[in-house]
Amino acid sequence: MTTQPLLSVRGLQAWYGRAHILTGVDLVVGRGEVVALMGRNGAGKTTTLKAIMGLLDRRAGSVTFDGRDVSALPPHRIARLGLGYVPEDRRVFTDLTVEENLEVGRQPPRDGAPHWTPDRLYALFPNLAEMRGRRGGRMSGGEQQMLTLARTLMGNPSLLLLDEPSEGLAPRIVQQMADALRALKAEGLSILVSEQNLAFAAAVADRASVIEKGQIRFEGPMRTLLEDEAVRRAYLAV
Amino acid sequence: MSRRLAVENLQRAFGGVQAVRGVSFVLGAGEVLALIGPNGAGKTTCFNLLNGQLRPDAGTVRLDGVDIVGLPPRRIWRMGVGRTFQITATFASMTVRENVQMVLLSVHRRLFGLWNPAAAGFRDEAMALLERVGMGAQAERPCGVLAYGDLKRVELAMALAGDPKVLLMDEPTAGMAPGERQELMALTSSLVRERGLAVLFTEHDMDVVFGHATRIIVLDRGQLIAEGTPDAVRADPRVQAVYLGGAA
Amino acid sequence: MSFYLVQFLSGLATAATLFLVSSGLTIVFGVTRIVNFAHGSFYMLGAYLGWTLVERWGSTPLGFWGAVAASALAVGLLGALMEVGLLRRLYRSPELFQLLATFGVVLVVQDAASWIWGSEDLLGRRAPGLRGSVDILDQPFPLYDLVLIGLGPLVLGLLWLLFNRTRWGTLVRAATQDRDMASALGVDPARLFTGVLFLGSALAGLGGALQVPREAVNLHMDMAIVVEAFVVVVVGGMGSLTGAFVASLLIGQLQAFGILVFPQITLVLVFLFMAVVLVIRPYGLLGRAEDAPPTAASPGPPLVAAAGAARWAPALLLALLAAVPLVAGDYALIVLTEVVILALLAASLHLLIGLGGLVSFGHAAYFGLGAYGAALLVKHFAAPMPLALAAAPLVAGLGALAAGWFCVRRSGLYFAMLTLAFAQIVWSVTFQWYGVTGGDNGILGVWPPDWAAGKAAYYWLTLALAGGALLLLRRAAFAPFGYTLRAGRDSTLRAESVGIDVRRHQWLSFALAGSAAGLAGGLYAFSKGSVFPTLMAVPVSVDALVMVLMGGIQTLSGPVVGAALFHLLETEAMSRTDWWRLVLGAIILVLVLAFPKGVAGFVRDLWTRGRDA
Structure with a gap:
């Protein structure tokens, strides 16, 4: 075990077309840690995750993953280093069945990261097991969200970038999602999860970083954020 | 009301x-x-x-x-009923002023002229609207290179042009x-x-x-x-x- | 009864070849989103390679089928090579430049094939063991065709297994739907694309090699098949394999029976069928909206009316051009007359592409309608030249008004295919309506009267008329008409929400562009003294497209520069070498890779950069 964090982001900037969305984001995720990236709609949470993953045309700053600079790599190379990305808008392959969606995500086993097979994932997400042959387009939003997560896990990532997993889901599904994330953490997976829902974040995360208008404004243990009403008012609430 | x-x-x-x-x-x-x-x-x-x-x-x-x-x-x-869009939709190949003029040409139903330059039509009205939203100084810039916030203001001027x-x-x-x-x-x-x-x-x-x-x-x-x-x-x-x- | 059955079976055999080629096209399009005109060239190469290998090994069944398989593999490798060497550099270029690049490959392959195999038709050996025919209800039917009929469904089945039962196929389907997401899951899109190009091209090569025993191999196979394959793909729905299969069957039958029912308009039928399908089902039989290709042209920087000294450049150029007859000989004047006419043709197409974002694959139709309009008046009514020249833009404009009404209802590639369909319909009518148009023999004796007969006089006349039309097009581009057209292209959403009827405006632009092309056609008819159906055939549409793209679509001077450059290059290359297509194709490829904005755009960028610095 090294003392070096698993993911370290320094001065990350990103643009969407001409809009300068991130003006300098600094983030750290340690091994085995779950970090919540909090912030209001439009604060830059999704952009941060996409920029880390190399999915934006224009970005600047440094992203170090597992000791390697990945800031100039294309997404598929970053993914093959063990960084798993779960998008907010689900983006399941709607023409592909559940099994095929999982197959797309499959990568060889990786040292230092849990190894996933379809059977292990079906055990974790029993819903999916019942619909292996169903096409992604014929699933409900909650089922799609589970599938997207399972699909990324097939790549045996050591760090998961999870974009707003609770958004638009019914409370019961949100509960299942939180359980799943805790189970993943128990497996030793590190997670960076972007979230608006404080209750959800509090249920899964060790630490929080609060982003507002393209920069990190608060960084500290989840507990501190829960107790610090001023920060909550300033960056999260009304 | x-x-x-x-x-x-x-x-x-x-x-x-x-x-x-x-x-x-x-x-x-x-x-x-x-x-x-x-x-x-x-x-x-x-x-x-x-x-x-x-x-x-x-x-x-x-x-x-x-x-x-x-x-x-x-x-x-x-x-x-005028409208501005969530993802800005301006005419990217035109200047800021031309974007507003385009709307004014439509208001006055002058879309089919083949000879006189469009850039000469309703120039003053367009400039007045751009001044109103604070984009007067950038009137001659192509819309394609504007900052996002400025595009939003151009959108507002275009919407206002329709009165x-x-x-x-x-x-x-x-x-x-x-x-x-x-x-x-x-x-x-x-x-x-x-x-x-x-x-x-x-x-x-x-x-x-x-x-x-x-x-x-x-x-x-x-x-x-x-x-x-x-x-x-x-x-x-x-x-x-x-x-x-x-x-x- | 038995006759119809045989006809039905031969339709199935045609369908099998059609499916092989179009399945490759649809697979390549589905994943790369590139409209690959070189697909027909791969088919032709498959046929030539197949011919050579079958001549060498084809005396035994094993040798014959080995030769067919080897040809397909070799063509597949060429396709992969094209992806790595050319397309990969262009994925981020405008789609039009990808198209232009594949045109370049078409030209290069044409001459390469002609250099290797000569221009004579090559008759291949029959397949050993399948030379005879079987009697089907007392009618003989070739055994080989029966094998082909079986091959169609077999290939469909194999492709289905490949795409649905292998990891590679699953990845391809995933990348087809969402390239970025697949890449975020660790899938390397570049390698996948190389593989897809290999597969698609190999299918085209297979289709070509299988034709060797059925028809003579020649240098015209490429364009003929690619146009048909596009029709199949569009009718079936872009990106749908099953759709391509169904469409192949339908079109195969249409051809087999069409010849019985409407012998006069067999050529029209297929395109008429496509037009009807597209009007009823906008995305083809099994296509879906989300698979539709995006609209072609992306908005460029603002058109800037020249200021200062540059404002007088067109007038100066006109004066210079008008003075040319004082120094130049007849040959130079003939070439220059053609350049001026083609400049008008290209500028009229640029109105659609550059300002409207409407890529027409069939602009030659209106050039041809103008030419024929004028020639028919001269031939059947002994009309004087001024009247004939006045009729040219009118006839073409009316034709464009009719065709445009349908075409502007669709956008992007579907628009392009509809324009192609109408051009092919006009071409086939001209070609087959012997009594009126003279068919293949064309119309001769369309000469200007004495006062305009001299090369210099006709050149001046052309310069005046075409120059006037060019001026009008230029004014229109800067006038509200052109601005409105651009507004519709830049953002249809915004245009519609500020009171612009985008479709109607595009329709009128289509008519205007058509009548300008018609004037060019009329002038062309009198400059040559004759008209032929080739004037409205696919190659002329392609030439016009190349001129516009060469010059760059983002400037108004682009098409004029492009027309001059293209025609002079072509004339020069033709006079110096038999391999002018090779030269031209190579130049296009270099231009595409070096100047993704076109030549005029490149020069203007240099100019602005120089000024800003």
Whole structure:
């Protein structure tokens, strides 16, 4: 075990077309840690995750993953280093069945990261097991969200970038999602999860970083954020 | 306060998913009405139903008492409903001034001229509108290279060029710096007073919503769940639960 | 009864070849989103390679089928090579430049094939063991065709297994739907694309090699098949394999029976069928909206009316051009007359592409309609030249008004295919309506009267008329008409929401562009003294497209520069070498890779950069 964090982001900037969305984001995720990236709609949470993953045309700053600079790599190379990305808008392959969606995500086993097979994932997400042959387009939003997560896990990532997993889901599904994330953490997976829902974040995360208008404004243990009403008012609430 | 827009029982489904279910509200001249709600609540769909981009499955939209459901966007625009878009839609191959002139040419139905340069038509009117939104200095720049916030202001000038009675603004300040947001909304409010406009806008920035709306309606999963003054909406426990989230 | 059955079976055999080729096209399009005109060239190469290998090994069944398989593999490798060497550099270029690049490959392959195999038709050996025919209800039917009929469904089945039962196929389907997401899951899109190009091209090569025993191999196979394959793909729905299969069957039958029912208009039928399908089902039989290709042209920087000294450049150029007859000989004047005419043709197409974002694959139709309009008046009514020249833009404009009404209802590639369909319909009518148009023999004796007969006089006349039309097009581009057209292209959403009827405006622009092309056609008819159906054939549409793209679509001078450059290059290359297509194709490839904005755009960028610095 090294003392070096698993993911370290320094001065990350990103643009969407001409809009300068991130003006300098600094983030750290340690091994085995779950970090919540909090912030209001439009604060830059999704952009941060996409920029880390190399999915934006224009970005600047440094992203170090597992000791390697990945800031100039294309997404598929970053993914093959063990960084798993779960998008907010689900983006399941709607023409592909559940099994095929999982197959797309499959990568060889990786040292230092849990190894996933379809059977292990079906055990974790029993819903999916019942619909292996169903096409992604014929699933409900909650089922799609589970599938997207399972699909990324097939790549045996050591760090998961999870974009707003609770958004638009019914409370019961949100509960299942939180359980799943805790189970993943128990497996030793590190997670960076972007979230608006404080209750959800509090249920899964060790630490929080609060982003507002393209920069990190608060960084500290989840507990501190829960107790610090001023920060909550300033960056999260009304 | 005269009633401009009256929306009744608006419904729209996409492939079995009911995106907008039974939305009703009214909008009067001089009002700045905010439509808020979580992502995917149906706000943009509502806008598209109002300006004719989408056809509702059921319900009526009356503009000054005239039912406008089923009319194409260009007809609804000519009747006085202007719109700015969530993702800015300007004419990227034209300069800022030409964008506004384009709208003015359309207003005056001069779209088919083959000989006289378009850039000479309604130049002063276009410049006046651009000055009004603070884009006078950038009038000759191509729209394709503008900063996002500036594009939003060009959009506003284009919408004003149509001399609308009702203005629909879909996330007018998204992508702007905090100072710019307040500025743009202050501008909008003063235009409302000057011209007796009726404005309906969506917005995620709560500072903007609570700072500038005269009234707020809250949409969740296609339904209106609250309506009232900013203070009343802020205090509504249902709004707290669905929108402002566990954070409050 | 038995006759019809045989006819039905031969339709099935045609369908099998059609499916092989179009399945490759649809697979390549589905994943790369590139409209690959070189696909027909791969088919032709498959046929030539197949011919050579079958001549060498084809005396035994094993040798014959080995030769067919080897040809397909070799062509597949060429396709992969094209992906790595060319397309990969262009994925981020405008789609039009990808198209232009594949045109370049078409030209290069044409001459390469002609250099290797000569221009004579090559008759291949029959397949050993399948030379005879079987009697089907007392009618003989070739055994080989029966094998082909079986091959169609077999390949469909194999492709289905490949795409649905292998990891590679699953990844391809995933990348087809969402390239970025697949890449975020660790899938390397570049390698996948190389593989897809290999597969698609190998299918085209297979289709070509299988034709060797059925028809003579020649240098015209490429364009003929690619146009048909596009029709199949569009009718079936872009990106749908099953759709391509169904469409192949339908079109195969249409051809087999069409010849019985409407012998006069067999050529029209297929395109008429496509037009009807597209009007009823906008995305083809099994296509879906989300698979539709995006609209072609992306908005460029503002058009800037020249200021200062540059404002007088067109007038100066006109004066210079008008003075040319004082110094130049007849040959130079003939070439220059053609350049001026083609400049008008290109500028009229640029109105659609550059300002409207409407890529027409069939602009030659209006050039041809103008030419024929004028020639028919001269031939049947002994009309004087001024009247004939006045009729040219009118006839073409009316034709464009009729065709445009349908075409502007669709956008992007579907628009392009509809324009192609109408051009092919006009071409086939001209080609087959012997009594009126003289068919293949064309119309001769369309000469100017004495006062305009001299090369210099006709050149001046052309310069005046075409120059006037060019001026009008230029004014229109800067006038509200052109601005409105651009507004519709930049953002249809915004245009419609500020009161612009985008479709109607595009329709009128289509008519205006058509009548300008018609004037060019009329002038061309009198400059040559004759007209032929080739004037409205696909190659002329392609030439016009190349001129516009060469010059760059983002400037108004682009098409004029492009026309001059293209025609002079072509004339020069033709006079110096037999391999002018090779030269031209190579130049296009270099231009595409070096100047993704076109030549005029490149020069203007240099100019602005120099000024800003």
